[in-house]
Amino acid sequence: MPSLQSNDFELFDVPVRFAQDSALLDARWKELQREAHPDKFVAQGAAAQRVAMQWSVRINEAYQRLKNPLKRAMYLCELHGAPIEAESNTAMPPDFLVQQMQWREALEEADGLDSLEEIAGQALSSKREQLSKIEQLLDDAKDFPAAARQVRGLMFIERFGAEVDARIDSLGQ
């Protein structure tokens, strides 16, 4: 029986693993919100409103985490006793820093939409690669500390990707 303390996977009644069916998550999210959304209880007093709000918030929180591969991976690592602790733990996959520096240089030198989009493309394919490694480590090898290391690397790639997107956005205006 689900409670506000259930983990995200239990709440959504999906297997505790990295690989997820995105359409199923969407459908489950909407089903749960149909049951718990405060709008359903407008005519039923403040107590019901408060509880509905708690549930609705909790469902949205779980959905955001399950839906986003990076957050889902971090959450799985934490559930299995290998927290990410990005601030204090800087252990990275090998070769990672070198690639990061090369990208940063490329981003600084990029002068137009074409070169920026090329960098964005590289970041995206590197992200996909990293995600498939993480999936393998989490779902097959069940090596959570190793997965956590890859996740820390992925966080850098995501941050870099966001910076590239911001540069592209600023060109578009």
Place this chain on the structure above:
Amino acid sequence: MALLQISEPGQTPDPHQRRIAVGIDLGTTHSLVASVRNGVAECLPDAQGRVILPSVVRYGVDAAGAVTREIGFDALAAQVDDPKNTIASVKRLMGRGLQDIASRAQLPYELVDKPGMVAVQTAAGEKSPVEVSAEILATLRYRAEDTFNDDIFGAVITVPAYFDDAQRQATKDAAQLAGINVLRLINEPTAAAIAYGLDNGSEGVYAIYDLGGGTFDISILRLSQGVFEVVATGGDSALGGDDYDRALADWVLAKAGVTADTLTPGDKAALLQAARACKEALSATDSVAFAVRLARANIHFEMQAADFETATASLTQRTLTAARKALRDARLGKEDVQGVVLVGGATRMPQVRRAVASLFGREPLTNLNPDEVVALGAAVSAHQLAGNQSGSELLLLDVIPLSLGIETMGGLVERIVPRNQTIPTAMAQDFTTYQDGQTALALHVVQGERDLVADCRSLARFELRGIPPMAAGAARIRVTFTVDADGLLSVSAKEQGSGVEARIDVKPSYGLSDDDIARMLQESFSTAQQDMQARALAEAQVDADRMLLATQSALAADADLLLPEERQEIDRLMTALAGTRRQGDAAQIEAAVKALAEGTENFAAQRMNRGIRQALAGKNIATV
């Protein structure tokens, strides 16, 4: 043989068989009220058969010194003769400080800088935008009550999706002032989508382009089986048809060689009226006469549609930029969009329609009246929220339009809730102390997308006191932002080690205190003619009936969740409330309602658990 139900004396089983709920579109230029009647949403007309109420209020003082008000068409007619006391487009002032109002030089009335929100100086004294809006809302409320010859259970009021917390709070305060129970604030584009979605049975991704009198919204929604999921929203809460009027007026002035500083307040109002008439005529024809009589000059001019388009091209361009950004935020391309819905009177301008069609590569949908569509959608939502429809076909999953954050060292913003996050939501971030032995922490809550506090809107400041003295950086202070389904924010802060807590419902910087509201209620026309006490009693009794009914239906459905002693306690509280209700003391009834609400909180939680469990169980069967 069927048994007849006999209810306890004074306790009818269903005091409101059908609750009258309305949708209100509180617009910049005009406002409407709509309701679902016989299964169909329709706008309610006034005694003269007009559904539109111009959002204009004129204040004055009569010979006896009493404050007078005209609202709607009468006030609109007085705009040129009495510009200083006739307030139009007040929506643009809601939740705004003086420095926020870009076009203040062109406004014919006198604005007063007040802490929190500007006020307008009128013959009847200073008027807050909240009071002015409340006059409009109260007028619509009376219209609805006259139509149904009954009290209104509640209303859904629409706001631009891009309204920030201060603007939403101001709107809710105005409704409270007008004596309206707000079921929900919903976003205008979402309301429009409801009206369209239900009519057309649409599925897929839709873009709602809403250019109103004073605000522009673009929302990207995903529709599936009655779920209206807002994927991204964007816009500009200070861009609308009014700006097209101004651009046209400026263009004509420049052409005629008249400088703006020679204009009297009457000139300004006359110019804007002429510009609006000219703009509206240009939606149907290529060229029209622009004629206005000013204090020092007469302007007569043949205005061409092409010139109007050129003079306003930068405004149209701003809307397109916002639309592209919303698509990017949604991570969708324009080819993913199944339909574009036009909302707002300003979308009648041909140049706007052409620009939208060319951006999305498809002709926009316009089969519903763009003036009415928002009110109609709000009415559908209100009807359902009031519980008039069994089964919940509609589910609105809205997002927060602007990021929320906290000021940190160096005037920088630490974002806590990113924009386009689905609401309701609660997000937390840990902070720590800066100095050794620091026992208090000042928190400054801001809203906006920029990195510097100075560039964002300040929403509230509050303090967490009583932190035990520790070394710098040792305290762990968790700041939690909670945004409810109306998009309204509350913030709490808790030191994790000591458990010291502080909490604020975000209102102070721009909102009104409860005292302000009480004062305005006293002064307000909406309630001055009524006996306040009788009103308080009637409201308390309606609350009591509502609470009793809700508890009865909850017991009917889920009484098996309760232990016998829990059931006894709830029955006792219900009997007590029913008894108090008959005695007719408002304060006692309120206390008894509160007692029942608190006494059933645990029951409500258990029922909610059961609801979720059933949803999961149903799904499991379906997937097998």
